[in-house]
Amino acid sequence: MLAAALFVVAVEPAAAQSINRALIQNLNRQLLYVAAPIAILVETILFYAVWKHRNNRDPSPTRENRSLEITWTIATAIILLFVGFASYNVLLSPYISPTLGDAEIQTNASEQALQGAAVPDDPDAVEVEVVAYRWGWEFVYPEANVTTDNTTVVPANTDIYYHLTAREVIHAFHAPELGLKQDAIPGEYNTIRTSVGETGEYRVYCSEFCGAGHSRMYANLTVVSQDRYQDWLDEQRAGNATGSTNMTNASSTNGSAARRAPA
Structure with a gap:
């Protein structure tokens, strides 16, 4: 899993063909930079805990760890703020949000x-x-x-x-x-x-x-x-x-009709 995560992060994606694709691709890559280390950290802690306590037949549960609770609350808030900020900037683009x-x-x-x-x-x-x-x-x-x-x-x-x-x-x-x-x-x-x-x-x-x-x-x-x-x-x-069967003339206007909503 660690090798797969590092491979995904390290591989350069193919060049985007459009502005829309480039914006989405860049956002996905930013989120991947955040998600991959978190996934690696969680799995590392899990395997460490399993290995360390593999012979413990009478474990004592942790009742309270205020420092740990504050740490993961702050870390989670920072991650969510980053994800929200990165996504919001992309959603603001007129190439992403429909008009x-x-x-x-x-x-x-x-x-x-x-x-x-x-x-x-x-x-x-x-x-x-x-x-x-x-x-x-x-x-x-x-x-x-x-x-x-x-x-x-x-x-x-x-x-x-x-x-x-x-x-x-x-x-x-x-x-x-x-x-x-x-x-x-x-x-x-x-x-x-x-x-x-x-x-x-x-x-x-x-x-x-x-x-x-x-x-x-x-x-x-x-x-x-x-x-x-x-x-x-x-x-x-x-x-x-000349009466082509592939195309039909469906509009006799010149596209200068009055419209109000700016894109």
Whole structure:
């Protein structure tokens, strides 16, 4: 056990692909630095006590040890304060805590894209409406007038805002390699903010049981360079114009609708 704990602490983790994953990974590592020595200390004391008193047939129990009680109370308080402080700093990050919209989605507001969704801090951020349904994912790029099914492409090193909602039941958007997980609820938006530093392909799953097709409800998330992203948008718009069966034009707005809640 001692060797396993030392190995886990000593091994350098793989580089995180997104800011979200980096924050979570760093928190886990900080907590491991605290938990491993405590586990080693407890096991050491246990084995020592067993070994020392192995031949004691008539042990006398300790009735009171005020110094020991004060020591472990203070030590426990320090550990809990550290864990709380480290966790609180991570939870404060806008990349970890979901951003809620300021209003319910209006069914008759089709002329306003993302009405009620949170507004990005960065004007250059990419916004994508994610509509979960049984059993697939629809990705709408309002500013680009592009819609895809089960495929989302975003640029690297850019803030991405995924505005999540659902059509009929609760789903959950989960991209484990990027540290993303959030519920998609009918009638409202939950917003995930992320930024991915490396190009690559990742898998999105539904992590909320939603019926018979739940296990097959996944999508591909592809991160590309900024130039390739613009080329991809142009290709999708061209495909829409020629009647492509892969993409459908689901939004005629330019994404400039009025929204109130800052992210």
